[in-house]
Amino acid sequence: MFARLRRFAGVDFHVLATLMSRGWSILAGGLTVLLVPFFLPPIEQGYYYTIASLTGLQILFELGLGQVVLQSVSHEMAHLRIDENGQLQGDAARRDRLASLVKLLRRWYRFAAALFAVLAGGAGALFLEHKGALPAGEWLGAWCILCLSTAVNLTYTPALAFMEGCGRIGQVARLRLIQSVVGHLGMWTALMLGAGLWAACLVPVAITVLTGHWLRTTDTLGRTLLDQQIDPANALNWRRDLLPFQWRIALSALSGYFIFYLMTPMVFAQRGAAEAGRFGLAMAVFNALATVGTSWVYARTPAMATHIARHEREALDRLFRGVLSRSLVFTVAGAAAILVVVPSLRALGVTQVERIAPLPVLALLALACTANCVVFSAAAYMRAHRTEPMLPVSVCSAALITVAAWQGSKLGLLEMSAAYTGITLLVTLPWTLLLFRRYARPAQ
Incomplete structure (x- = not known):
C-alpha cells in the first residue's frame, strides 16, 4: 500500500529527499517564526530579516551559472554514464567538455566569491549603518561572519550543481537537510541563550563546514575531471557554449533579487526595522512554502533535460504534468493552511502573532505564492531546453515590482503587497503561460 501511495504521489528517492529537505525548511522556518519574536525585540527582528534579504545579493555575483551548470551537465550526461568506481564512461569528447566546464567554473566562482x-x-x-537604528557594534560582527560564510558557500555552488546535473539530486538534497538541521538547531539554541543577531550566523556557518567536508569525501568525480587532460578540440568554449544561455539566465537571476528580496530592505528604509520585521517574516513563510511546493519540479529537472536531449517529447510532457499538479496542490493547501492558522493563533491570544504582517497582506502573498508556483514550474520546463525565454518577463516584472516596492513601502504593507500581487497575477503569470505554450506545443 505504501509503495502504491508513493507511486501515486510521484515520490522516488530524489523527490523524497528534496521534499524532506524543503519540508524541514518549512518546519524550521515555522519554528524560527515563533522563536524570533520571543527572543529578539522588534528592532532586532527587522535587522534579522533585512540581513537575510541582503545576503541574497549573492545572486548578483553568481550570474546564473548554477542553473547553466545543471542544464548543461544534464544534457551531456544523457549520453554518458557513471560506473561503479564513480568514473565517467562514454564519448570522450563529452567527457572533455564536462572536464573543461568544471575547470572554468572553479576559477569563476572563486573570483565571484571574493567580489x-x-x-x-x-x-x-x-546600508545598515545609514538606515538602521542600532549601533554598529550590535550587528557588524554578525554581518561580517554572515558575508564571509556566504562567500565560501558560493565557491561550493558549481560542485553541487554539477552533482545535481549528474542525477544526484537526492544526495545533494540529503546534504542540505543535514546542514539545515544542524544550523537551525544551533541558531535556536543561540537565540534562547541571548546571542541576539549573532544567532543568524549559525546556519550559513553550518553549511560552510558540512558542505566542505562532504565534497572532500564524496566528490571524487569532480576531482577526477579537474585532473583530466583535455583535448583542446573538445574543450567547451564559454562564448560559444555557455554565454548565449548564461547571459539571459544571469539577467533573470538578477531580476529575481528585485522581485523576491528587495521589498524587505525597502520597508526597512522607508518604515523602519519593526515594520520590516513584520513583512520579512511573512515573506519568509511564503518563500519557504514556495520552496517546498516546487520540490517535485526541481527534483525532476535533470530527468526533463535528459528527455529533451533524447527527443522523448511524450515522456517529457507526461513527467511535467505529473510534477506540476503535485506542486500546485501542495502549494494551494499550504497557503490555505497559513491563512487559517495565523488568525486562529490571534484568536487564541498568542501575542507573538502580531509580529507578522496582518491577514490581508498574508492573503495577497498567498495568491502571489500560488501564481509563482506555476511560473517557477513552467520556467523549469522551458529552461530544461537550454534556452531562457523568461528574460523579458523577469526584467519587466522586476522593474514594475521595484517601483511598487519603492512607492508602496511609503504607503504601507497592504498597498505594497497589493501592487506586488497584482503584477504577479496580471503580468508575470499570463506572460509566462504564453511563452510556455510555444514549448508545450512545438511546431511540427
Whole structure:
C-alpha cells in the first residue's frame, strides 16, 4: 500500500529527499517564526530579516551559472554514464567538455566569491549603518561572519550543481537537510541563550563546514575531471557554449533579487526595522512554502533535460504534468493552511502573532505564492531546453515590482503587497503561460 501511495504521489528517492529537505525548511522556518519574536525585540527582528534579504545579493555575483551548470551537465550526461568506481564512461569528447566546464567554473566562482565578500559586504554595512537604528557594534560582527560564510558557500555552488546535473539530486538534497538541521538547531539554541543577531550566523556557518567536508569525501568525480587532460578540440568554449544561455539566465537571476528580496530592505528604509520585521517574516513563510511546493519540479529537472536531449517529447510532457499538479496542490493547501492558522493563533491570544504582517497582506502573498508556483514550474520546463525565454518577463516584472516596492513601502504593507500581487497575477503569470505554450506545443 505504501509503495502504491508513493507511486501515486510521484515520490522516488530524489523527490523524497528534496521534499524532506524543503519540508524541514518549512518546519524550521515555522519554528524560527515563533522563536524570533520571543527572543529578539522588534528592532532586532527587522535587522534579522533585512540581513537575510541582503545576503541574497549573492545572486548578483553568481550570474546564473548554477542553473547553466545543471542544464548543461544534464544534457551531456544523457549520453554518458557513471560506473561503479564513480568514473565517467562514454564519448570522450563529452567527457572533455564536462572536464573543461568544471575547470572554468572553479576559477569563476572563486573570483565571484571574493567580489561578494568585499562589495556586497561593504554595501550592506553602509546600508545598515545609514538606515538602521542600532549601533554598529550590535550587528557588524554578525554581518561580517554572515558575508564571509556566504562567500565560501558560493565557491561550493558549481560542485553541487554539477552533482545535481549528474542525477544526484537526492544526495545533494540529503546534504542540505543535514546542514539545515544542524544550523537551525544551533541558531535556536543561540537565540534562547541571548546571542541576539549573532544567532543568524549559525546556519550559513553550518553549511560552510558540512558542505566542505562532504565534497572532500564524496566528490571524487569532480576531482577526477579537474585532473583530466583535455583535448583542446573538445574543450567547451564559454562564448560559444555557455554565454548565449548564461547571459539571459544571469539577467533573470538578477531580476529575481528585485522581485523576491528587495521589498524587505525597502520597508526597512522607508518604515523602519519593526515594520520590516513584520513583512520579512511573512515573506519568509511564503518563500519557504514556495520552496517546498516546487520540490517535485526541481527534483525532476535533470530527468526533463535528459528527455529533451533524447527527443522523448511524450515522456517529457507526461513527467511535467505529473510534477506540476503535485506542486500546485501542495502549494494551494499550504497557503490555505497559513491563512487559517495565523488568525486562529490571534484568536487564541498568542501575542507573538502580531509580529507578522496582518491577514490581508498574508492573503495577497498567498495568491502571489500560488501564481509563482506555476511560473517557477513552467520556467523549469522551458529552461530544461537550454534556452531562457523568461528574460523579458523577469526584467519587466522586476522593474514594475521595484517601483511598487519603492512607492508602496511609503504607503504601507497592504498597498505594497497589493501592487506586488497584482503584477504577479496580471503580468508575470499570463506572460509566462504564453511563452510556455510555444514549448508545450512545438511546431511540427
